[in-house]
Amino acid sequence: xxxxxxxxxxxxxxxxxxxxxxxxxxxxxxxxxxxxxxxxxxxxxxxxxxxxxxxxxxxxxxxxxxxxxxxxxxxxxxxxxxxxxxxxxxxxxxxxxxxxxxxxxxxxxxxxxxxxxxxxxxxxxxxxxxxxxxxxxxxxxxxxxxxxxxxxxxxxxxxxxxxxxxxxxxxxxx
Amino acid sequence: xxxxxxxxxxxxxxxxxxxxxxxxxxxxxxxxxxxxxxxxxxxxxxxxxxxxxxxxxxxxxxxxxxxxxxxxxxxxxxxxxxxxxxxxxxxxxxxxxxxxxxxxxxxxxxxxxxxxxxxxxxxxxxxxxxxxxxxxxxxxxxxxxxxxxxxxxxxxxxxxxxxxxxxxxxxxxxxxxxxxxxxxxxxxxxxxxxxxxxxxxxxxxxxxxxxxxxxxxxxxxxxxxxxxxxxxxxxxxxxxxxxxxxxxxxxxxxxxxxxxxxxxxxxxxxxxxxxxxxxxxxxxxxxxxxxxxxxxxxxxxxxxxxxxxxxxxxxxxxxxxxxxxxxxxxxxxxxxxxxxxxxxxxxxxxxxxxxxxxxxxxxxxxxxxxxxxxxxxxxxxxxxxxxxxxxxxxxxxxxxxxxxxxxxxxxxxxxxxxxxxxxxxxxxxxxxxxxxxxxxxxxxxxxxxxxxxxxxxxxxxxxxxxxxxxxxxxxxxxxxxxxxxxxxxxxxxxxxxxxxxxxxxxxxxxxxxxxxxxxxxxxxxxxxxxxxxxxxxxxxxxxxxxxxxxxxxxxxxxxxxxxxxxxxxxxxxxxxxxxxxxxxxxxxxxxxxxxx
Numbered sequence: 001x002x003x004x005x006x007x008x009x010x011x012x013x014x015x016x017x018x019x020x021x022x023x024x025x026x027x028x029x030x031x032x033x034x035x036x037x038x039x040x041x042x043x044x045x046x047x048x049x050x051x052x053x054x055x056x057x058x059x060x061x062x063x064x065x066x067x068x069x070x071x072x073x074x075x076x077x078x079x080x081x082x083x084x085x086x087x088x089x090x091x092x093x094x095x096x097x098x099x100x101x102x103x104x105x106x107x108x109x110x111x112x113x114x115x116x117x118x119x120x121x122x123x124x125x126x127x128x129x130x131x132x133x134x135x136x137x138x139x140x141x142x143x144x145x146x147x148x149x150x151x152x153x154x155x156x157x158x159x160x161x162x163x164x165x166x167x168x169x170x171x172x173x174x
Numbered sequence: 175x176x177x178x179x180x181x182x183x184x185x186x187x188x189x190x191x192x193x194x195x196x197x198x199x200x201x202x203x204x205x206x207x208x209x210x211x212x213x214x215x216x217x218x219x220x221x222x223x224x225x226x227x228x229x230x231x232x233x234x235x236x237x238x239x240x241x242x243x244x245x246x247x248x249x250x251x252x253x254x255x256x257x258x259x260x261x262x263x264x265x266x267x268x269x270x271x272x273x274x275x276x277x278x279x280x281x282x283x284x285x286x287x288x289x290x291x292x293x294x295x296x297x298x299x300x301x302x303x304x305x306x307x308x309x310x311x312x313x314x315x316x317x318x319x320x321x322x323x324x325x326x327x328x329x330x331x332x333x334x335x336x337x338x339x340x341x342x343x344x345x346x347x348x349x350x351x352x353x354x355x356x357x358x359x360x361x362x363x364x365x366x367x368x369x370x371x372x373x374x375x376x377x378x379x380x381x382x383x384x385x386x387x388x389x390x391x392x393x394x395x396x397x398x399x400x401x402x403x404x405x406x407x408x409x410x411x412x413x414x415x416x417x418x419x420x421x422x423x424x425x426x427x428x429x430x431x432x433x434x435x436x437x438x439x440x441x442x443x444x445x446x447x448x449x450x451x452x453x454x455x456x457x458x459x460x461x462x463x464x465x466x467x468x469x470x471x472x473x474x475x476x477x478x479x480x481x482x483x484x485x486x487x488x489x490x491x492x493x494x495x496x497x498x499x500x501x502x503x504x505x506x507x508x509x510x511x512x513x514x515x516x517x518x519x520x521x522x523x524x525x526x527x528x529x530x531x532x533x534x535x536x537x538x539x540x541x542x543x544x545x546x547x548x549x550x551x552x553x554x555x556x557x558x559x560x561x562x563x564x565x566x567x568x569x570x571x572x573x574x575x576x577x578x579x580x581x582x583x584x585x586x587x588x589x590x591x592x593x594x595x596x597x598x599x600x601x602x603x604x605x606x607x608x609x610x611x612x613x614x615x616x617x618x619x620x621x622x623x624x625x626x627x628x629x630x631x632x633x634x635x636x637x638x639x640x641x642x643x644x645x646x647x648x649x650x651x652x653x654x655x656x657x658x659x660x661x662x663x664x665x666x667x668x669x670x671x672x673x674x675x676x677x678x679x680x681x682x683x684x685x686x687x688x689x690x691x692x693x694x695x696x697x698x699x700x701x702x703x704x705x706x707x708x709x710x711x712x713x714x715x716x717x718x719x720x721x722x723x724x725x726x727x728x729x730x731x732x733x734x735x736x737x738x739x740x741x742x743x744x745x746x747x748x749x750x751x752x753x754x755x756x757x758x759x760x761x762x763x764x765x766x767x768x769x770x
Contacts, residue, residue: 144232148259159237162225162249163365163378169250170369173725174756 001025001077004045012037016082026067026080034083035093038068042098047072047079050098053105055113059140062087064115068095085115094120112138206279211262211314213280214255216301220274223249224364224419227266227275235259236266241302247366247417257296268316271323271362271419275300277314280307324360325424328353330431339607339637342502344509346408346431351387354435358384360420361427367414372744373752375399377414377429384432390448392436397449400751401474402467404513405496407434408505411627411746442512446519456480458765461543463530466494467747468549468738470517471754472761477520479762485522486539488529492518494551495739496747498576499598501605531705540710540734544768545761548721549738549754552699552745558593562650563695567658571602571696578605586611587691591660593617593647594696595624600634602694607637614640614688616647616660618678620667642688646680650693661687701740726760727753735761 005017005027016028029037041047047070056065064085071078085092094117096103104127106117111127114136126132134151135142149157167174197204206212218241228236236253244250253266253275267275283305285295298305307313331347332338338345349357363378371377376395383392396403410430418426440448460476462469465487473483491497492514496505518524530536539546555570557563569584571594577584588611592603595617603613615634617624620643624631634641645662653659663685665678703716713731715722720740727735737753739745 144261145234148234152259157234157237158239158254159228160240160251161365162223162238162251163368165238165240165251166249166365166369167374171374174374 001079004079008037008040011040023075023077024080025078026082028082028084031083031085031092034068034081035095035098037081038070038095038098041070041079041081045072046074049073050095050102051078053095053102053109055109055115055138057087057113057138057140059087064090064113066092066109066115090115092117094118094123096120112136114139203282205312206281208279208312209314210277210279210281210312211264212278212310213257213283213305213307214253214266214300215276215278215308215310215313216253216299217274217276218243218252218301219245220272220422221252221301222247222272222274222366222417222419222422223251223253224271224362224366225249225251225253226269226271226362226364226419227253229362230265230269232263232265233259233261235261239299241299247370249364249366249369252299252302254297254299257298264314265322267314268320269322269362270316271364272422273316276316278307278310279313280310323362323420323424325420327360327425327428328357330428335636338503338633342608344408344506345503345633348438349428349431349435351435351439354384354432355387357428358382358432361385362419364419366417366419367429370417371414372742372746372749373399373755375414380436381427381429381432384436389436389439393440393445393448396433396436399755400748401471401517402496402513402747402751403433404437404509405467405505406748406751407431407437408509409496409500410748437512438509442515445516449516451478453478454480456765458482458544458768459484459542460545460547460761460765461486461539462547462549463539464494464549464551464738465489465492465524466549466551466738466750467496468551468741468750468754469494469547470514471751472547472549472735472737472758473522473754474517474520475755475758476761477517477522479758481762481765483522484543485524486528486530486534487524487526490526492524492526498579499572499601501575501578501601501608503604503608504601529705531707535708536706537708537710540708544765545733545735547727547754547757547761548734548736548740549750550701550705550740551750552701552739554700554702555695556698556700558647558695558697560647560649562652562658565650565652565658567691568650568693568695571598571694572699574602574694575605578609583609584692587657588612589614589690589692591616591658591688591690591693592696593660593693594698595619595626596696596698597626597630598699599694599696600626600630602696603639604630604634604637606692606694607639611692612638612640614642614690616642616645616662618644618646618665619676620644623675644678645686646678648685653689658690658693659687660690660693661685699739699745725756727757728760728764732764 001019012033013030014027019025049071051069051071054067058065064087066083068081069078103120106120107123108127109115110123111129117123134147225238228238235256238251239254240250241252267277333345358381361381365378367377368374380392380395412430414429415426420426459482462473462485465485469485473485476483493510496510555572586606586609590606590611590613592599592615603615607613644665646665648661648663651659663680665680667676668679669676714734715730721729721736723729723736727737735757737757738750742749742753
């Protein structure tokens, strides 16, 4: 896998090579080089299968990280291509022209993280959160408890603190 | 046309008799997978209502609601789920300290009646509201290899046994800052312990202060309900730890040692500055009889309220049973004096070597003071009531321990028997062991029935103390070579009354004996009121055992209050401290009503 990385490095700006297992490695690429790199891997290096496309929210450094995982059926190796996006402007080129099924992943990422893939068919349609009005749910700064309290305030809470309740019940006079 | 072509349509028909590959979703339920995160289940007999599930829930799905059935160490609350908010992450199951909360693999719940508010239908209290998945075995349970709680306590360093049995140095070394913070970090802050503590100390709050390394705040929190934290940090019976939420699947938080850590972390000279509060002087006086934990606690709170307090103590130093009953290796005198000195520094006037009834009469106290608080304690040893009890060499545990405190070490000889199973018996046995004797403890019931602290018993074993259980004392005889023969009968445990603890009943004809040099009897304590003579007692009503009083310690004479071992029957330091605090507040309201 290291050999592949060296070879790719001649044409692409790669960084942070990590070999997780002999048959699995990750590498980070510049945002604008992603589509050429994936095309090259698919058409020249026989990484023909898009296994998954997923995202991580690195809130602390204000970035989203996309990971495109590709599989080679001849060598049975996987390579994960990572791209860092600015969290304030999370837009990425679509790759549905390379793999048709990518539009489903892209639609999901749009819904869960609010990452846009302009041109991806139906990317703005809800996938599972039909009628959802709130912020993208997988963003780490989404405070679920606060959202619940504000949005469902008609649903009266009726809870008690054990310590206070026990005092009222067991030793109110003390 | 071939024969096969004619027959092949009929081959298909054989499939009609096979099990179909398709699933009938219309009439048959498809169960969720064995670890499916389905609807919640709660074993309410195990649940203690600590609220950890509600605390960890990211979607405020859970409300803690009251239920009618409750038990000891149980808040009486149970989690109610709002399935409109639940996201099935199962954090509530993972955090549950008792392991009562789990999930079934059920995922269908059909309610009839669309006219009902949807909120009423999908909110429910598992284990309380009957549901069809209640007894479903399958479903998500916390996997064994995954644990959010820190179940094991930080080990407390002890003196090695060899060093212990040759000295009276404090055997428990105490936590370092790092250890204490780590131990405090295990606490889940549920507050179940607060109700069990007789003084209702705000335990979660001072543990939080330790975690945040705010020692001074921790000390202030402790003094709100307990003016003897250095003492309780060492010898408290710590019933709080018995109900600790973590004790259900792991080890309770070391609440006692954390209290000791707070108290040990502040120098005595700084107490005045840290605990300073505005004291409004009141023109009233209170007499306190007995400077044990009850009397000292009452004194502290009365002084803080601005009253003048005088304490009458028959011994030459304050502390009562803390000083004269508990040995130095458990409660060193300087640790106790740190607490006591601070109380005295607030202006308590102590009359040492002053026995009420002999050096000053109760009448005089009653006339001179605006109120009197009686906390004399159980200062009399109970008798064994067997033949030979008065022989030389037969001692009483209380007197023995008191003599050792005074530095009067009796000649024990090589072999010592201790009769009894309480903390005094253990203190006497372990003190005798430290004085060089071989010690045998003899107790009427079984080991599990011993009222002594289980740690004391374990440590007794470590110090090579022998135990004989189910032994009923019969008599003591003097042998020809001036030693003592202790004779007992073996007992069997019989359940005589339903719901009470079993009683030892002598096995007819059994007789065992053991030769010893000294026998120390520690089978209980009592008190007497011979010292309360005069006219002033006319209004005080006596019950069967003690002075009759309400829960505030108020007797039938409105200016006389009682507290401590003579009053609460639990007879431990923290209950006496709680009594002192309660009575101080009652005395305050009585004296305030007098001025109006």
